[in-house]
Amino acid sequence: DAGITQSPRHKVTETGTPVTLRCHQTENHRYMYWYRQDPGHGLRLIHYSYGVKDTDKGEVSDGYSVSRSKTEDFLLTLESATSSQTSVYFCAISSSGHDGNQPQHFGDGTRLSIL
Amino acid sequence: GDSVTQMEGPVTLSEEAFLTINCTYTATGYPSLFWYVQYPGEGLQLLLKATKADDKGSNKGFEATYRKETTSFHLEKGSVQVSDSAVYFCALSGGNQFYFGTGTSLTVIP
Numbered sequence: 001d002a003g004i005t006q007s008p009r010h011k012v013t014e015t016g017t018p019v020t021l022r023c024h025q026t027e028n029h030r031y032m033y034w035y036r037q038d039p040g041h042g043l044r045l046i047h048y049s050y051g052v053k054d055t056d057k058g059e060v061s062d063g064y065s066v067s068r069s070k071t072e073d074f075l076l077t078l079e080s081a082t083s084s085q086t087s088v089y090f091c092a093i094s095s096s097g098h099d100g101n102q103p104q105h106f107g108d109g110t111r112l113s114i115l
Numbered sequence: 116g117d118s119v120t121q122m123e124g125p126v127t128l129s130e131e132a133f134l135t136i137n138c139t140y141t142a143t144g145y146p147s148l149f150w151y152v153q154y155p156g157e158g159l160q161l162l163l164k165a166t167k168a169d170d171k172g173s174n175k176g177f178e179a180t181y182r183k184e185t186t187s188f189h190l191e192k193g194s195v196q197v198s199d200s201a202v203y204f205c206a207l208s209g210g211n212q213f214y215f216g217t218g219t220s221l222t223v224i225p
Binding site for chain 2: 004033040041042043045058090092101102103104105106107108109
């Protein structure tokens with residue numbers, strides 16, 4: 001299994017509070033991704049990174065920011081959490097970008113509930 | 116743009132039945148195609164992949180063939196087990212993004 005650790009695994013917080021989710025990898029892969037998974041929507045890309053300090057937006061980036069100061073860590077921040085951001089969040093890594101032929105490998109997810 | 120469409124679920128089968136989950140894609144270039152499986156409470160796990168037309172990916176008794184002429188990548192297994200109960204996702208890598216289908220839930224009953 002790919003070495004991907006997401007933390008925390010579960011979190012409950014209140015509307016308006018900041019939240020940071022962490023993804024840590026031990027594979028030294030260049031590309032890292034944050035997705036959210038919601039019933040009826042499948043997986044939706046929030047942000048991705050193609051190198052240290054190099055990030056770009058996905059299809060549902062509003063309300064989220066990311067940072068990547070080291071190859072192994074990719075942080076997702078909800079600046080002011082809203083109930084619509086209640087979801088399961090997955091981190092993924094890949095050795096090639098999305099136009100390559102290498103798969104993405106996923107962490108076990110963070111279940112985030114915003115009350 | 117690129118996209119993936121997979122059959123709606125849920126699918127319920129008896130143990131040892133034959134499984135087909137349909138997946139079709141739209142792509143402007145020459146994408147790579149993947150099947151992932153997700154067990155409850157876990158992330159997606161790569162099941163198999165194919166990187167060019169006519170390639171057959173296989174793993175754990177599952178197979179899928181990259182058909183360029185029909186733009187399809189259907190997942191098949193000859194004899195399902197209870198332990199195959201999970202959600203299956205078809206995915207495409209190409210263009211400027213990785214695209215996932217919405218998932219097909221499979222339940223196998225003894």
